[in-house]
Each structure stands twice: as structure tokens, then as C-alpha cells.
Amino acid sequence: MNCPCCSGKAYEDCCRPYHTGEKNAPTAEALMRSRFSAFAIPNGDYLMETTFPSKRKYHNRKDLQEWGEINIWTKLEIVDKPNANKVEFKAFYTDEDGAQQIHHELSAFKTVQNRWFYVSGIFLE
Numbered sequence: 748m749n750c751p752c753c754s755g756k757a758y759e760d761c762c763r764p765y766h767t768g769e770k771n772a773p774t775a776e777a778l779m780r781s782r783f784s785a786f787a788i789p790n791g792d793y794l795m796e797t798t799f800p801s802k803r804k805y806h807n808r809k810d811l812q813e814w815g816e817i818n819i820w821t822k823l824e825i826v827d828k829p830n831a832n833k834v835e836f837k838a839f840y841t842d843e844d845g846a847q848q849i850h851h852e853l854s855a856f857k858t859v860q861n862r863w864f865y866v867s868g869i870f871l872e
């Protein structure tokens with residue numbers, strides 16, 4: 748299966764090793780991609796685990812899992828990487844009413860003990 752993150756690689760050679768914990772995502776972009784794939788799969792546990800610990804209280808596993816399940820995740824586009832800790836992206840998906848949606852976000856990431864975490868995001872038009 749092609750990786751949902753649109754890298755052009757097989758899932759096994761792309762985001763899967765991050766989802767299984769076999770490897771840690773080496774960059775903010777790799778983590779971002781693996782989180783998009785985790786919505787597509789979906790894998791709510793991975794989405795929680797890769798959220799910065801102090802920010803987890805603003806999210807919950809069940810909502811993340813459901814958000815992944817109810818939408819069809821069609822495409823990820825990396826728009827910009829303004830610095831090593833930030834990724835701007837567009838996530839394309841079809842919502843439960845069959846409408847095409849684009850989630851455009853500038854996300855911030857941080858490392859703790861060589862592991863990347865998602866901290867927060869600003870939604871863009």
C-alpha cells in the first residue's frame with residue numbers, strides 16, 4: 748500500500764515504522780507526515796503519543812480516532828518549512844457529507860530527548 752502521506756513510498760518504508768514505534772521520526776516534517784498518515788489509518792494512540800506532553804490535555808484519543816475515521820484523507824501537501832520546528836501544510840479530505848475540505852495549518856514542533864512532538868498549530872485560510 749502507498750503511504751497515505753503522499754511520499755510516493757510504500758507505507759512499510761515510510762510512516763509505518765514510526766507508527767509501530769520501531770523508529771522515531773527524524774524531523775518535524777517526518778513527524779507531521781506520520782501524523783497525517785495516522786489520521787488516514789487511523790491511529791489515535793499515535794496522535795496522542797506524538798502530541799507534546801503538556802498539550803495532551805487539549806486533545807483526546809477518542810476524538811482523534813473518530814476524526815480520522817469519519818473523513819477520507821485524500822492528500823497531503825507540504826507548503827513550506829519556515830524553520831526546523833515549523834511545517835506549513837494542506838491536508839485534503841472528504842468529510843462525512845462528501846464535501847471536499849482543505850485543512851491548512853502552520854504547525855509547531857519541538858524535540859524532547861531526540862523525539863519530535865507536535866506542539867500546536869495555527870489554522871490558515
Ligand SMILES: [Zn+2]
Binds near residue numbers: 754758762780781784
Ligand atoms: Zn508516509
